[in-house]
Amino acid sequence: MANTDQPTTDSHVAVLAFPFGTHAAPLLSVTRRLASASPSTLFSFFNTSQSNSSLFPSDLPSNIHVHDVADGVPEGYVFSGRPQEAIELFLVAAPESFREAIASAENDAGKKVTCMLADAFFWLASDMAAEMKASWVAFWTAGPNSLSVHLYTDLIRQSVRVNDGCMEETLGFISGMEKIRVKDTPEGVVFGNLDSVFSDTLHKMGLALPRADAVFINSFEELDNTLTNNLKSEFKRYLNIGPLALLSSTSQADALVEDPHGCLAWIKKQRTGSVAYISFGTVMTPPPGELVAIAEGLESSKVPFVWSLKEKNMVQLPKGFLERTREQGMVVP
Template sequence: MEDITTGNHNNGGSRPERHVAVFAFPFSSHPPLLLTLVRRLASASPTVVFSFFNTPDSNRSLFSDFSCHNIKPFDISDGIPEGYVFLGKPQEAINLFLAVAEEELRKAVKVATADIGLKVSCLVVDAFFWFSGDMAEEMNIPWVAFWTAGACSLSAHFYTDLIRSKSSELLKGSSAVPNEDEIVDFVPGFPGIRLSDLPSGVLFGNLESPFSTTLHKMGRNISRATAVPINSFQQLDPDLTRNLTSELNNFLNIGPFNLITSKQNPPSKVDEFSCISWLESQKPRSVAYISFGTVCRPLPHELVAIAEALEETKTPFLWSINNDSKKHFLEGFLERTAANGSGKVVPWAPQVQVLEHIAIGVFVTHGGWNSVLESIGAGVPMICRPFFGDQQINTWMIEEVWGIGVRIEGGSFTKRGTRSALEQVLSLDGSRTRMNERIEPLKELAHMAVEPNGSSDQDFKTLVDVVTTAA
C-alpha cells in the first residue's frame, strides 16, 4: 500500500489504464478531505490516474510537500476578477467561485483529457457540485458525490423540500415565520430535530443566496449519483444510515478519516509548542482543550468569558488560538495561568494527539465535523459553540441524540454558561459518568469500523469497485 504521507508508489512506470476526474470545492477543510480520499483510491488503484481540479492557491497548499505518480493537480479559476476588492459580503469568495465553477471544470476536463491521453471514466467530486451529475450523464460514466461531513447534515439537505413543505403546513397557511425552537419528527431517520438546528439555508437564512441554492440543488440531485461516500461510520447513525441507504445508490460510510490516516502514518507535524509534554504534568481527564478551527472566531467578549470561567473554576486548559485574538484577553490572564501551570495558550496544537492524551477531559469546540469525529475517536466529551454550516445540527446530535456533550447555554459564551458547562462535563457527578458511558462505546465502534473487514473498510472496497471497474 502507498505511504499516504509521501505518496510514493512505484507501478513500474506502466501506462495508466483509467482516468478519474476529481472536482474539489476550494474552501475550508473540503480540499484536504477530498485529497485524503483520492490518495486512498490512488493507493488501491495504481493503474488509475486521478486528475485533481482545484484553484491555484488551494492546489499549492495541498501539493507543496506531496506528490504521487497517479494524482495530477490541475488549476481552475477561483472566479475572482483581477484587481477585485472584496466588499465583506457573506460567502463572497464562494459566490464568485460558484459563478464560474461549472464552465471552468468543463474546460479543465478537456485539457486534462488531452494531457493524460485518456477519456475520463469516472467523476469523483465534492457533493456540492450538483451539476457534475449532468456532466457524468453526458459522458455516460459513474458519478461519485463525496459528502465531507456526517449523515445528519446530508439528510437535512436531501429532505429540504420535505422540511419546507411540512413547516409550511405547521403554520396552517399563515404568513408567520416557523418557530425556530419547535422540535419536529417528520424528517426520516431523525427521532426529532429542532428547526433552528437545521443547517442554514434549509429553512432559515438567505434561502436564495448562490450557496443556499447550490445546497438545495445538491439535495435534489444526489439520488442520481452512482455512489455517495461520506466521512463517517455506520454505527454512529444507524437510523439515518438505513434511511439514506434506501434512498441513495451506494450510500457508503468510509470514515472516520482521522482514524484511518493515524493508523497508517505517524503524526506528520512536530509538536513545536510542546503541548504533549505540558499535558504530561496534568491530572487524568482534568484539562479542557479549546479550539475553534481555522475559520470560526468567537467574539472578543466571548473570549473574555471563557478565560474568566476557566480561572474561576480553576480548570487546567490548553487553548489553541491565533496570536491576533490573544489581545482580547484581560490583562494578566496569560501571565497568571502560565505562572501557576494551570493554562497553556498556543497558536497551533496537534489536535488528534492532544485529544488522545489521558489528561484531556473535555473538548471546547465549534462542532465542525472533523473535530466531532476526532473527539469521538479519542473518547472525549464536548462543549459546543456552533457558528454556521453543519455545526448546529452536529451539536444537536452531540447533546440530544448521542448524549456525549453539551451546547453552550444561550448559543454563545458567557462566564456563567461556560462555568456551568465545564462543571457539568468535568465534575465527577452523574453527567460526566453518563457522557463517558455513551462516548466510550462510540469510540470503540469507530475504531472497529476502520479495521480490516470493518464496516467502513468494506464500504471503501465497494467504492473502489465503483471508481475502477465501470466501463
C-alpha cells in the first residue's frame, strides 16, 4: 500500500506506527500536521495492512507515503486466545519487518531516511537510527504518569517489596508521582508477568528513551508542572503537544464524530451526567464471566449506559440482555 506520487524531497522521515489500540491514529494526526508544515519532506508511514486500511482518508497529503509491514503472524497460525498474543507476534517480527520496509521505501524514494519518528514502544528505533545515522524522535500517546512509570521501572522494582501490603504504597521516591500507588501502575511493572514480550518491550523502552533526540507526548505542561520538569530533566528534549484533537484537520474531525449507531442523539436525550460509558479499548476484552457480571450489574442498576463492545463478544452477554435493556442503554461495536 504505497503512494507512488513523488514530491520533491529535501529529507526523508520514517514513521513507525504501533498497530494496536489507539496508537496509530494519533501518530498519523501528528504526521499529517508535520507533512503540511513541511511539504518538501517525505514521510514514509509504516504500519500493518490491517491497521492502515482503517486509518487513511482520501485527502492524504502527497508527501505521506503509506507502507505495509508484516504483522508477524505465521501462515496458518491458529490463535490460542492468550492475552496480547497478536501484539507479541508483531513485536518479535518488528525489527526485521521495519528494516526491510524502510530499505524498500528508501529505494523507491531514492533518498535515505534522516529521521525516525516512532511510537515510543519501539525502543528498537534507537538502534535503527544509530545504524542509519538518523535522528530518533519518540511519541508517547498517553500522559506523563504512565511514561514516568516505565522510565523508572528499575527504580520502582528495587524500591518496592512485592507482598500483600505493597499495593497501597505510593511512589513518593519519584518526583511528581507522590500520589500514585503501586496498584495504579500498569501490569508488568511490579506485578503480573514481568517476563512477557510486551513487558520486556516496555522495560527496554524506558531504558532507551533518554537516548532519543526528543520525546513528545499527548499532554500539556500545566497538567502537572512537577512531573513535567522532572521529565524535562531526564530527556534531551521533552515536548507536550496535546491535546491531539486540536491538531486534527476538518476532515479528520468530521471522521472522529461519525456516529453510525446514533449514540450522540441518544445521549442528548438523557439527563446530564447520568450515562455510564463502558469500554476496555480495542486490544483487550474481559473474559466471558466478567462480561456477564458487567451486563448483570448494568441491568440491575437501571443506569443509562453506552457500552463499546466488539460484535464477536456480544454472544457472551446474558440471553435476552440486549432486548431487555434496549430502552436503558446501547451496546455498540
